Amino acid sequence: MGRVIVVTSGKGGVGKTTSTANLGTALALLGKTVVIVDADVGLRNLDIVMGLESRIVYTSMDVIDKHCELSKALVRDRRVDGLTLLAASQKNNKDDIQPAQMKAICDKLRSTHDFVLVDSPAGIERGFSNASAGADEAIVVTTPDVSAIRDADRIIGLIQHARIEPINLVINRFSPELVGNGSMMDQADVMDILNIDLLGIVPEDTGVITSTNRGIPLVYEETSAAAHAYMRIARRLTGQQIPIPDLEQKGLFTSILNWFTRKS
Amino acid sequence: MNISIRQLFGRKPKSSSIAKQRLKLVITQDRLDVDDRMMMRLQHELTEVLAKYFEFSMNSVQVSLKHEGNSCTLVADFPYKKAHDLSVNR
Numbered sequence: 137m138g139r140v141i142v143v144t145s146g147k148g149g150v151g152k153t154t155s156t157a158n159l160g161t162a163l164a165l166l167g168k169t170v171v172i173v174d175a176d177v178g179l180r181n182l183d184i185v186m187g188l189e190s191r192i193v194y195t196s197m198d199v200i201d202k203h204c205e206l207s208k209a210l211v212r213d214r215r216v217d218g219l220t221l222l223a224a225s226q227k228n229n230k231d232d233i234q235p236a237q238m239k240a241i242c243d244k245l246r247s248t249h250d251f252v253l254v255d256s257p258a259g260i261e262r263g264f265s266n267a268s269a270g271a272d273e274a275i276v277v278t279t280p281d282v283s284a285i286r287d288a289d290r291i292i293g294l295i296q297h298a299r300i301e302p303i304n305l306v307i308n309r310f311s312p313e314l315v316g317n318g319s320m321m322d323q324a325d326v327m328d329i330l331n332i333d334l335l336g337i338v339p340e341d342t343g344v345i346t347s348t349n350r351g352i353p354l355v356y357e358e359t360s361a362a363a364h365a366y367m368r369i370a371r372r373l374t375g376q377q378i379p380i381p382d383l384e385q386k387g388l389f390t391s392i393l394n395w396f397t398r399k400s
Numbered sequence: 401m402n403i404s405i406r407q408l409f410g411r412k413p414k415s416s417s418i419a420k421q422r423l424k425l426v427i428t429q430d431r432l433d434v435d436d437r438m439m440m441r442l443q444h445e446l447t448e449v450l451a452k453y454f455e456f457s458m459n460s461v462q463v464s465l466k467h468e469g470n471s472c473t474l475v476a477d478f479p480y481k482k483a484h485d486l487s488v489n490r
């Protein structure tokens with residue numbers, strides 16, 4: 137039986153789709169069978185981020201309306217074995233799908249895949265209840281700024297209420313430089329506020345933008361910092377014990393200070 | 401240690417620590433303020449339990465939250481008249 141994991145956030149635009157695409161691909165590269173499900177009905181993006189937009193014929197809406205079999209709606213990613221995508225309908229809106237229907241789809245998918253990753257729309261409304269309906273686990277994505285963290289806390293409350301656990305946190309767009317000079321909260325600050333387990337930290341990386349432009353998830357070329365981060369997170373998801381590296385970059389001043397004040 | 405030396409040099413507090421402080425406060429409030437209905441239920445159930453041990457007028461129980469700085473306290477006020485004699489029930 138596979139694991140159904142919803143990738144969600146309170147605030148929009150913090151990197152759910154980027155994370156779903158890269159984690160799904162990374163898990164497949166690690167030899168797992170994976171289906172990534174776009175639950176952002178009406179605002180679908182996972183297909184274009186994955187570079188599969190031209191190959192979508194059927195969506196989850198067609199499966200629900202019994203226009204096609206679930207297996208027929210899964211688009212195979214030809215670049216890696218074991219990775220498929222279930223797209224969201226772009227013509228419908230979130231109210232056209234019931235949580236129970238999403239749950240039925242997830243339950244079927246879990247019997248044939250190791251991982252079912254559900255890319256949720258932002259927010260606390262219907263889109264979230266649909267996306268999380270079939271999930272046993274959640275990954276909450278946040279950026280290290282005040283509004284995203286506040287909204288993350290709100291969504292964590294809802295996930296706990298729905299009795300979905302474990303809930304793991306991914307901190308995205310982390311800037312070692314800004315943390316080093318004191319303008320961005322570090323991982324300890326964020327963990328202290330949100331109080332859930334940390335799954336990983338993804339640095340700010342221009343490679344994310346260029347890879348999205350090309351429709352090739354970053355993890356295919358494991359060279360950039362964000363690609364490494366996503367590969368490590370995927371390994372943790374499979375149960376490997378991989379320590380979370382300290383990304384903080386000490387500025388010159390801090391380094392000198394630390395040298396003078398270091399503990400022996 | 402770092403901070404105190406920085407303060408000696410007259411540096412402003414780091415904006416990240418300000419962010420953290422503000423977030424902690426606002427999130428405590430978010431977490432607790434959302435649920436008025438839960439507070440009503442708590443008040444109701446608390447009254448039921450307390451009535452087993454004390455004699456007081458049912459409407460006098462007040463449950464509220466008090467924010468002080470970074471912390472939050474649950475306060476239940478119930479002016480009671482006297483304790484029931486529990487030994488009688490045994």
Ligand SMILES: Nc1ncnc2c1ncn2[C@@H]1O[C@H](COP(=O)(O)OP(=O)(O)OP(=O)(O)O)[C@@H](O)[C@H]1O
Pocket residue numbers: 145147148149150151152153154155176181256257258308309310338339340341342344345348362
């Ligand atoms: N680590 C990163 N470094 C740089 N840019 C990033 C990073 N992560 C995400 N982005 C950029 O942020 C934008 C939003 O990302 P994404 O679409 O994944 O967010 P989302 O949470 O799915 O948004 P929505 O709530 O609209 O669904 C994109 O333009 C993406 O390229």
Ligand SMILES: [Mg+2]
Pocket residue numbers: 152153154176181255256257
């Ligand atoms: Mg998205």
